[in-house]
């Protein structure tokens with residue numbers, strides 16, 4: 816069995832053990848959407864394999880990967896360009912349009928993971944830490960339904976303390 820097939824057959828356990836992060840509890844998990852259990856670690860390894868098989872490690876420098884990533888974000892923007900606002904779930908889009916969007920979003924994800932890997936950043940861990948930090952910065956009771964930057968209530972707190 817080749818490395819890629821082995822990777823595919825590997826059971827990669829969820830990195831999260833928290834209730835909130837379980838796909839079952841995801842607010843958008845209804846009958847109209849599915850959520851796969853593909854892990855960041857697996858995709859990262861597959862991308863490393865993809866690059867090394869093609870002798871592309873020499874091309875995959877941090878700067879090149881960043882530019883490629885930005886280019887793919889541009890391709891995603893192009894799909895939405897001139898469409899005005901579109902409803903969530905993209906109900907009026909054709910199968911082909913949705914497939915195209917999925918492909919371009921995948922390119923963004925794959926380049927992002929490759930960039931993180933090349934920079935020796937564990938993106939899964941970093942993102943979990945970042946989410947925890949954000950939760951502290953944006954306490955639910957202060958920001959529910961509001962789009963204020965956290966500095967708005969930071970200042971409020973400071974002013975209250977000064978009184």
Ligand SMILES: Nc1ccn([C@H]2C[C@H](O)[C@@H](COP(=O)(O)OP(=O)(O)OP(=O)(O)O)O2)c(=O)n1
Nearest residue numbers: 865866871874890918919921922923925926929
């Ligand atoms: N030197 C390269 C070239 C490609 N890729 C991988 C990462 C992306 O997932 C995908 C990007 O491929 P393309 O540049 O061919 O982009 P598209 O698939 O978007 O093709 P197109 O520009 O025709 O839409 O391939 C890579 O890792 N390293």
